[in-house]
Amino acid sequence: MGTATGTTADAERNGPPEGGGPGGPAGGAGRSAPPDPPERPAPSTPPGPSGAARTSGAADANSAPGPAEASGSSGDPGISEAPGPSPLRLLLSRVRPHQGVLLRAGLLSLAGSGAGLAMPLTAKYAVDAFAADRSPAGPLVALTALVLVGACLSAYGRYLMSRTGEGVVLRARDQLVSRIMRLKVPAVDRLTPGDLQSRVTSDTTLLRTVLSSGLVESFNSVLMLLGTIGFMAYMDLTLLGVTLVVIVGIGAVTSLLMPRIQRAQLRAQESVGAMGAALDRVLQAFRTVKASGAEERETAAVAAAARHAHDRGVTVAKWASVTDVTMMMSIQLAFLAVLGVGGARVASGSLEISALIAFLLYLFYLMGPIGGLVEGWTGLQSGLAAVRRIDEVESLPGEPAPPPAPVREAVRDPGPARPLGVAFQDVVFGYGDERAPAHQGVTFDVPAGGMVALVGPSGAGKSTVFSLLERFYDHDGGTISVADRNIRDWPLAELRGALAYVEQDAPVLAGTLRENLLFAAPEADEEALASAVARTRLDALVARLPEGLDTAVGHRGVTLSGGERQRIAIARALLRRPRLLLLDEVTSQLDAVNEQALRDVILELAEQTTVLVIAHRLSTVRHADRIVVLEEGRVRRAGTHEELLTEDDLYRELATTQLAADAR
Ligand SMILES: Nc1ncnc2c1ncn2[C@@H]1O[C@H](COP(=O)(O)OP(=O)(O)OP(=O)(O)O)[C@@H](O)[C@H]1O
Ligand SMILES: [Mg+2]
Numbered sequence: 001m002g003t004a005t006g007t008t009a010d011a012e013r014n015g016p017p018e019g020g021g022p023g024g025p026a027g028g029a030g031r032s033a034p035p036d037p038p039e040r041p042a043p044s045t046p047p048g049p050s051g052a053a054r055t056s057g058a059a060d061a062n063s064a065p066g067p068a069e070a071s072g073s074s075g076d077p078g079i080s081e082a083p084g085p086s087p088l089r090l091l092l093s094r095v096r097p098h099q100g101v102l103l104r105a106g107l108l109s110l111a112g113s114g115a116g117l118a119m120p121l122t123a124k125y126a127v128d129a130f131a132a133d134r135s136p137a138g139p140l141v142a143l144t145a146l147v148l149v150g151a152c153l154s155a156y157g158r159y160l161m162s163r164t165g166e167g168v169v170l171r172a173r174d175q176l177v178s179r180i181m182r183l184k185v186p187a188v189d190r191l192t193p194g195d196l197q198s199r200v201t202s203d204t205t206l207l208r209t210v211l212s213s214g215l216v217e218s219f220n221s222v223l224m225l226l227g228t229i230g231f232m233a234y235m236d237l238t239l240l241g242v243t244l245v246v247i248v249g250i251g252a253v254t255s256l257l258m259p260r261i262q263r264a265q266l267r268a269q270e271s272v273g274a275m276g277a278a279l280d281r282v283l284q285a286f287r288t289v290k291a292s293g294a295e296e297r298e299t300a301a302v303a304a305a306a307r308h309a310h311d312r313g314v315t316v317a318k319w320a321s322v323t324d325v326t327m328m329m330s331i332q333l334a335f336l337a338v339l340g341v342g343g344a345r346v347a348s349g350s351l352e353i354s355a356l357i358a359f360l361l362y363l364f365y366l367m368g369p370i371g372g373l374v375e376g377w378t379g380l381q382s383g384l385a386a387v388r389r390i391d392e393v394e395s396l397p398g399e400p401a402p403p404p405a406p407v408r409e410a411v412r413d414p415g416p417a418r419p420l421g422v423a424f425q426d427v428v429f430g431y432g433d434e435r436a437p438a439h440q441g442v443t444f445d446v447p448a449g450g451m452v453a454l455v456g457p458s459g460a461g462k463s464t465v466f467s468l469l470e471r472f473y474d475h476d477g478g479t480i481s482v483a484d485r486n487i488r489d490w491p492l493a494e495l496r497g498a499l500a501y502v503e504q505d506a507p508v509l510a511g512t513l514r515e516n517l518l519f520a521a522p523e524a525d526e527e528a529l530a531s532a533v534a535r536t537r538l539d540a541l542v543a544r545l546p547e548g549l550d551t552a553v554g555h556r557g558v559t560l561s562g563g564e565r566q567r568i569a570i571a572r573a574l575l576r577r578p579r580l581l582l583l584d585e586v587t588s589q590l591d592a593v594n595e596q597a598l599r600d601v602i603l604e605l606a607e608q609t610t611v612l613v614i615a616h617r618l619s620t621v622r623h624a625d626r627i628v629v630l631e632e633g634r635v636r637r638a639g640t641h642e643e644l645l646t647e648d649d650l651y652r653e654l655a656t657t658q659l660a661a662d663a664r
Contacts, residue, residue, distance in 0.1 A: 087384040090391050094172065095211065098164045105164065106216045108157030113224050113368070115150025117231060119143060120361035127354040161216055165208035172204045172390060179394050185472035186432060187396040192277070199393055203386040210383020218376030224369040228362050235359045236351055239338050243363060246334035247370070253326045254374065261319040268312035275305035323374075331367055338363060400492055419610040420483045420498060420580040421448035422469065428477035429468060438464040440633035441478065446626075448483070451606035453621040454614045455654060456630035462614045463504055465630075466582045469612075470501055482580070500578035504585045504614075506569035508557025513542065514549040516557070516568055521575040528575055535601045536571040537594055538564070562589035570598065574605070581605060583613040587620060599623065618655050627651070 095102065126139040177200060180188075188196075232240045282289055282298045289298055338360060345351035423445050430437035438461045446452045454462045468475050469482070471492060480487040482495065500520060508516050517532065518524055524532075529549075533539050541564055545551040557565050566589050573581060583602065587595045599620055605611055606625075615621050622641040629636040629644065629651050637648045644651040 085391075087388045087391075091207075091210065091384060091387045094168055094207065094387065095215065098168065098211075101160060101164050102211070102216060105157045105160035106219050108153050108160065109216065110157075110220050110223055112150045112152075112154025112157060113220060114227065115146045115153065117224065117227050117365065118146055120358040120365065121231065122146065123361060124354040124358035127357060128352075131354065161211070162208075165211045168211055169204050169208050172207055173200060176200050176204065176390060176393060179396075179398065182398040182401065183393075184397045184399055185467075187398075189431075192280075196393065199389050203389045206382050206386035207390075209379050210386070214376050214379035214383050217372045218380065221369040221372030221376060225366070225373070228366050228369065232359060232362050235355050235362070236342070236345070238345065239342050239351075239356075239359050242337045242341050243334050243366070246330055246337065247366070249333075250327055250330040250370065253330070254323055257319060257323050257326070258377075261316065261323065264312065264316045264319050268309065268316050271305065271309040271312050275302060275309050278302045278305045327367070327370065327374075331363065334363055335360065418579060419449040419608070421610065422446040422580065422612065423481045423484075424465070424478070425481070426478035427468065427475050427480055429464065429473065429475040431473070436633070437476070438633055439468075439475070442630070442633065442635055443478075444628045444635050444638055446610060446612055448610055449606070449608075450625040451603065451611040451613060451623070453624035453627045454612065454630060455616070455621055455627055455651065456636075457650075457654075459632075460630040461633045462630055463584055466501060466584055466612075466614070469580075469582060470496060470499060498579040499582060500573035500576040500580075501582040502566075502569045502573045502584060502586045506562075506566040506586065508553055508560060508565045508568055510553070510555045510557075512547075512550045512552050513545065513568070516553060517549070517571050517575060520572050521577070524575045532571040532574045535574060536567040537597050538567050538571060541567075563591065563594060566590060567594070567598070570601075574601075578609060580610045580612065583611065583615075585614055585616065587615065587617060595619070616654075629654075 122139050122143045126136040126143070129136040129139060180196065180200070229240065229244075232243060278298075278301050282302065289295060338356075342351060342356040342359060346353050346356055424442045427439050427442040428437055429439040442461065442465070444452075454465060456462055464473075467473050468480060469487070471487060474488075482490060482498075487495065509519065514529070517529060521528075533542060533549075541560075542548050553559050557568070560568070566586055570583070570586055573583070587598055590598060595617070596619075602611055602613065602620070603623055613620060613624065618641075621627055624641070626638060627641060627644055628638045629648055631650060636650055637644060639647065641655075645655060646652075
């Protein structure tokens with residue numbers, strides 16, 4: 001049921017691809033979404049005979065994430081606060097598929113608490129029996145049965161509730177993860193990974209809290225409150241009047257304090273988030289921090305953030321204890337008032353002593369639902385914020401959903417791979433910031449088959465050519481064609497399926513060497529794998545590793561050298577059997593012997609497929625059939641090495657300095 005809701009929403013959002021360029025609607029850079037209003041610990045229950053109603057609240061509070069867990073959510077998310085549908089509606093749409101089971105769970109817990117509610121009345125009958133010298137066995141047996149049945153019903157209700165909560169969390173996580181995988185690259189450029197991560201982990205957890213403590217607890221508390229008041233009215237209307245005056249008092253004081261607590265909690269969460277961000281910064285560049293001798297400075301920065309979080313946490317504690325004390329005092333006050341007024345009425349004979357005892361028991365019982373309401377209110381607030389944060393990610397621009405598996409298979413194996421030609425015609429593209437466009441009318445042709453090299457100074461827009469070919473970004477003007485077909489008309493999966501791209505910084509993922517090699521072509525057989533390993537001269541490395549291909553390479557491949565990572569990335573691309581191979585500075589970190597070997601592999605490949613290579617090393621470039629010289633987002637000139645040497649000053653300059661460098 002719930003999937004249906006999610007799928008519809010996905011379909012709407014996926015819709016037509018949106019522009020990620022300067023005018024694209026993906027906007028909203030840099031603004032922080034509000035962090036979660038954090039969890040507030042359940043208000044402590046004053047000592048009283050009726051713990052039953054509080055137990056469910058306590059269990060929920062335990063299952064909720066603590067401030068630390070929800071912390072990262074307040075980093076710099078970079079997601080715009082565009083007004084979307086109301087969070088309450090979003091929350092209800094997530095809950096709706098489970099409304100049946102939730103209602104059942106709510107009714108069960110209610111029945112459990114209701115059994116507790118009958119206890120003071122039964123106690124009254126027991127006291128009456130004692131007073132009248134009758135046997136109290138009947139009421140006492142009934143009391144015991146009530147306790148047992150009530151406990152079982154409550155427990156089952158809570159189990160159902162938690163199970164449903166887990167189901168909601170699972171569904172939200174599934175949807176969010178598949179959404180994140182399909183986000184457009186420009187949208188992800190603007191996000192902080194830590195923030196995104198916290199949306200998937202802690203924000204989704206808050207959904208469970210909002211379900212149990214927010215919705216169900218509030219629903220139960222309201223009914224329990226009404227029920228208790230009903231029983232109290234049955235006992236004595238005057239005493240009820242006294243009690244209601246006190247309850248209204250509690251309500252007034254608490255509602256005055258609540259906004260303060262909320263604000264304080266919000267700030268506390270923000271500062272915990274800031275601490276997380278400070279730590280993240282250090283861990284992301286751990287070696288640079290050490291090499292720069294910046295440990296103490298960075299430690300001080302993180303410690304300052306931690307102190308800030310501490311100070312704000314203390315403020316929260318201050319306000320929270322004021323509320324707790326207020327609530328406790330109010331109930332004690334009510335107790336004294338009821339005792340005074342009730343005692344006088346007992347003395348005057350207008351009230352039975354057993355009724356006064358039962359009334360006082362109900363008075364303490366009242367704390368459960370009141371606490372539940374306060375808790376439900378705060379739980380609901382944090383849940384609403386979480387839902388909003390989750391929805392923010394889900395409403396970011398996404399790529400079209402992948403075709404069904406059979407189509408994908410067909411795309412993966414296109415039979416004998418025909419090389420693809422590429423044509424850029426007056427392509428204009430900017431990354432959407434204030435800087436000059438990265439491409440300002442780029443025009444060049446790459447014939448099908450053979451090797452074409454892109455050269456030019458740093459920042460000329462070479463890597464951007466590859467990003468546009470992979471359609472990580474949509475170009476703003478001009479035409480890009482692959483195999484004489486406008487790139488916008490290619491189904492995305494088919495286009496990417498035909499390409500292999502080795503990025504400039506040769507990313508290697510955590511996992512084993514084998515997983516990394518097969519990453520782009522999981523179906524490749526052992527023979528193909530062995531051949532790719534041999535061609536990229538990785539066999540010596542594999543032989544050296546303790547578990548060969550099955551050795552883990554560490555987070556981002558930290559256990560490998562730069563050149564090894566580059567060769568793994570190339571082998572990965574070879575295994576994909578692409579029709580167009582995009583190589584970005586793939587030999588920059590290789591020694592001369594390895595570079596020579598890989599150059600031969602690339603030339604060999606160029607006989608079967610189209611190779612578009614970006615290189616600073618002239619030794620790679622000079623063998624290209626054609627060289628395109630880019631400068632400041634434009635093509636300066638194109639031709640062979642010999643032609644460009646005589647015709648283009650920039651190329652000559654690049655060539656002479658680079659060749660000289662290579663010769664060293
Ligand atoms: N994700 C991005 N967001 C914003 N600007 C970007 C992004 N990627 C690149 N740029 C900018 O676009 C311009 C072209 O970048 P590109 O990566 O294409 O250069 P390049 O020719 O590959 O340079 P290099 O030889 O140093 O790799 C640069 O000015 C760069 O700062
Ligand atoms: Mg580059």
